[in-house]
Amino acid sequence: MRAAVDRHAAALARDGWCVFGRAVEPGLIAEIEADLEPRFSATPLCQGAFYGERTRRFGSLLTHSPGIERLAMHPRVLEIVEQMLLPWCERIALNLTQAIEIQPGALPQLPHRDQDMWQGPKGRLEYLVNVMWPLTAFQRANGGTRLWTGSQLAQDIPVLPEEESVVPMVSPGDALIFLGSTLHGGGGNASRAPRRGIVISYCLGWLKPFELQWLVYPPQVARHFAPELAALVGYAQHRPNLGNVEGQCPSILLGSHVPEHLPAIDALRPDQAEAAAMFVRSQMGEFG
Template identity: 85%
Template sequence: MSAAVDRHVAGLARDGWCQFERAVEPELIAGIEADLEARFAATPLCQGAFYGERTRRFGSLLSRAVGIERLVMHPLIIEIAEQMLLPWCERIALNLTQAIEIQPGALPQLPHRDQDMWQGPKGRVEYLVNVMWPLTRFTRLNGGTRLWTGSHLDPDIPVLPEDDAIVPAIVPGDALVFLGSTLHGGGANASFAPRRGIVISYCLGWLKPFELQWLVYPPHVARHFSPELASLVGYAQHRPNLGNVEGQCPSVLLREHVPDHLQAIDALRPDQTEAANLFIRTQMGEMG
């Protein structure tokens, strides 16, 4: 597994994307699509040139299909995301789970970088890792995801020639991983059938996520998640003290009974704990 992670991380660093074949069994993907079928049918087409007016999108997938947790918590994917993002944060967070259906006749999507939703400095920090899980085969004809290899190396280039775009051929069970700094976009669907996929993304743990996880999965829902999944969707602090509830880790809300009065507890990095303790010892020494 370690060798596979290193290989995919190297591909991401070099090209801005990589392809992970047979990441899960196709039967898992078929089951997820069956669970989402009614939601696809009931969801209206999007409005706006970016989302695409021949496209359907919906989120909250952990509440809509049992198999989604397998995708979100895929150990190799999590390790890849952590290797790419942990230099700039202490813990990663779930940014988005979204199902996408591109209808026949859909136009190509505007090429974009997902990191641009955040207004921080670009080129030195990676904010996001995306994973596209196809529900149907992705091809250039049916609107497969377009990627511009190497575009993550210069985020100041807003657009590149369409002829330079790569459309990886992926099938259910495969995973297409690409950085938030990689220029990409959904393709035009010139086929006679919808193209369906699921995008799951992970971001720096101190960022506000694209999909507001705490509202999507409130405590009465997240209480039934594993501790690892609950932490990933936001029921965990990011040191120092970021994302707390009454000065405690928000996982306190997942208890059966939450006290009316909570004791605020430091959640500091080791260096900050040492500095705070040293300061207190110094003050006590001066007072003594």
């Protein structure tokens, strides 16, 4: 499995996208779609040119289907994502879970790079990785995701010719993985049926996520998550001391009792902890 992960990660770095075929059994995807069906039916169409006015979108998927946890915590997918992101952070975080339904007659979406939601420097690091899980088979005719191969290597080019886009043929159970620096967009749906998919994205652990996870999954919800999932949605500090509550890891909010008064506790990288300890030792000698 390690070789397969490395192979997919290499393709992702080279092309900006890759397909992890049969990452899960199609039956799991069918169960998730059945769980989400009432939400699809009740969600109004989007407003605005970017989201698409013939498109439905809704988030907070971890509370709408138990199967979403298996997608979000897929071990091989997480390994691929971490190969892309861990050079620039200590831990990754959940950026978004969103279900998307592109209705017949929908126009193609504006080509864009998801990393552009953050105004930091581009080209030297990756900010996020998207994982698209199709609920229905994707093809160009029904609005499958358009991708521009290699566009992550030319981030100063905002738009590329439409004819250069590719639409990977993916089916329920497959995972379409692409970088936040890859130019992409939902396709126009010229078929007679909706095109449905789920996007789960992961970002650098020190970024503010697209979907505000702590409000979407407040402590009374997140305390029922597995510890690893709770950490992924934000109930974990990113060293040094980032994302704390009263100077402690926010996972303390998931316990049955939260003390009213808490001591702040260092959460430093090893190099920072050593530097701080050396300084204290020097001061003790000077003032001893």
